Amino acid sequence: xxxxxxxxxxxxxxxxxxxxxxxxxxxxxxxxxxxxxxxxxxxxxxxxxxxxxxxxxxxxxxxxxxxxxxxxxxxxxxxxxxxxxxxxxxxxxxxxxxxxxxxxxxxxxxxxxxxxxxxxxxxxxxxxxxxxxxxxxxxxxxxxxxxxxxxxxxxxxxxxxxxxxxxxxxxxxxxxxxxxxxxxxxxxxxxxxxxxxxxxxxxxxxxxxxxxxxxxxxxxxxxxxxxxxxxxxxxxxxxxxxxxxxxxxxxxxxxxxxxxxxxxxxxxxxxxxxxxxxx
Amino acid sequence: xxxxxxxxxxxxxxxxxxxxxxxxxxxxxxxxxxxxxxxxxxxxxxxxxxxxxxxxxxxxxxxxxxxxxxxxxxxxxxxxxxxxxxxxxxxxxxxxxxxxxxxxxxxxxxxxxxxxxxxxxxxxxxxxxxxxxxxxxxxxxxxxxxxxxxxxxxxxxxxxxxxxxxxxxxxxxxxxxxxxxxxxxxxxxxxxxxxxxxxxxxxxxxxxxxxxxxxxxxxxxxxxxxxxxxxxxxxxxxxxxxxxxxxxxxxxxxxxxxxxxxxxxxxxxxxx
Numbered sequence: 372x373x374x375x376x377x378x379x380x381x382x383x384x385x386x387x388x389x390x391x392x393x394x395x396x397x398x399x400x401x402x403x404x405x406x407x408x409x410x411x412x413x414x415x416x417x418x419x420x421x422x423x424x425x426x427x428x429x430x431x432x433x434x435x436x437x438x439x440x441x442x443x444x445x446x447x448x449x450x451x452x453x454x455x456x457x458x459x460x461x462x463x464x465x466x467x468x469x470x471x472x473x474x475x476x477x478x479x480x481x482x483x484x485x486x487x488x489x490x491x492x493x494x495x496x497x498x499x500x501x502x503x504x505x506x507x508x509x510x511x512x513x514x515x516x517x518x519x520x521x522x523x524x525x526x527x528x529x530x531x532x533x534x535x536x537x538x539x540x541x542x543x544x545x546x547x548x549x550x551x552x553x554x555x556x557x558x559x560x561x562x563x564x565x566x567x568x569x570x571x572x573x574x575x576x577x578x579x580x581x582x583x584x585x586x587x588x589x590x591x592x593x594x595x596x597x598x599x600x601x602x603x604x605x606x607x608x609x610x611x612x613x614x615x616x617x618x619x620x621x622x623x624x625x626x627x628x629x630x631x632x633x634x635x636x637x638x639x640x641x642x643x644x645x646x647x648x649x650x
Numbered sequence: 651x652x653x654x655x656x657x658x659x660x661x662x663x664x665x666x667x668x669x670x671x672x673x674x675x676x677x678x679x680x681x682x683x684x685x686x687x688x689x690x691x692x693x694x695x696x697x698x699x700x701x702x703x704x705x706x707x708x709x710x711x712x713x714x715x716x717x718x719x720x721x722x723x724x725x726x727x728x729x730x731x732x733x734x735x736x737x738x739x740x741x742x743x744x745x746x747x748x749x750x751x752x753x754x755x756x757x758x759x760x761x762x763x764x765x766x767x768x769x770x771x772x773x774x775x776x777x778x779x780x781x782x783x784x785x786x787x788x789x790x791x792x793x794x795x796x797x798x799x800x801x802x803x804x805x806x807x808x809x810x811x812x813x814x815x816x817x818x819x820x821x822x823x824x825x826x827x828x829x830x831x832x833x834x835x836x837x838x839x840x841x842x843x844x845x846x847x848x849x850x851x852x853x854x855x856x857x858x859x860x861x862x863x864x865x866x867x868x869x870x871x872x873x874x875x876x877x878x879x880x881x882x883x884x885x886x887x888x889x890x891x892x893x894x895x896x897x898x899x900x901x902x903x904x905x906x907x908x909x910x911x912x913x914x915x916x917x918x919x920x921x922x
Contacts, residue, residue: 376821403760456655494894
């Protein structure tokens, strides 16, 4: 029997709509569930006291500090490299075999799963370079992990700067480097910041690459050679070892809020950037 | 501009070190024994990863069976059957959700999904099915985001042509739009597969981690990624080399998937 096209359409749209709704409901449910279960635990004392008894009671202060320091360190390393690569790809070369190879490298790097970054960081930074589990080893590993994000977003932001800006700068006698520094980068800044925020969000949420490079010490870090535990690692350990589901939910709520907030800022910036460009 | 080579250099460095640590093991232990050995017992010097390979395949395919249809349906619906303004709100929301840390997905799997499966379908709850559902949800943003871009890139004249010939909207979607956006949709699925295969922490939490060849979706199993992460903390000597060799297998498969996705996107770009 052949279904008339008109009914087929009604049926198909209903199914597609249901699927879309299901997707949205599930994703929103996850956030709402974590927040309703976790937020009652979260208060100033939870955020700003040290954990006691392996995290069974007390707060999450050291992991909060670890979660701030580790992405920052990764960023300090990845930002010059990433923006430098983007500037080189867009301002200093034409498309050639070399630039295609560099882009391909960045794309491949973006597809590597975090556990492989963890393995690499462990064997290279922790074992071979004798750093041990520490902030520095974690930061370097995460820097490599977010490098492709920074390169891609910076590249797009730089390409979106109108050529007329560069031509005016050149006509005033500026060198290419001066043009990059004073004209191109300031105009590409919102786009680059978007990449930074996305990179930070990825670092905050990362577990596998962090646990094998930065370790999971609950002590307060005093130097880059100290081991730290980030919120996501803390949450993983609390949840997996069944230490305290109450504190796990609380940590999860803080974690989800921070990641969403960082992502939201990134999207806000991107939106403003795009609307300014098209105006 | 040496910095420009940082990404490529990092990639090579990672490849070299993972291979250097893992590949010698292939020769020491025998590639066949490693890939097809049924027993993983580090204490006894048994390092067969066949059960893990099977588990990774099941979990990845399961995740695709859930994530791909839902994601593609969502992408089609949002592009073709609702006003643009809805797409402009919903798409960023979904991409925002891609940022939820994987451990949070895993935790929800443990607290909500596993008890549900145990109560209604039987088995231990922590199982291939639970991992597939969680990963299927996790890859949804990837599938929707890339498929939406691909479908959105199909020129409107194609749709208008189909509609002018008397096709319904649905016919124009199935006969024209989806075919034109095919390579982008395929790329989104391949990239999502890579993400599902490479996911570690969420999977460890929900898949149960028993080292045996799974016989049903309700069985507990251990994936390649879980195997590495669970034992890396304390492994030494040959055991550690075996874990790096597991990493090599994962690395190679994921690189192949990425290459496939890139060439699918390129093929689409050429045709358009």
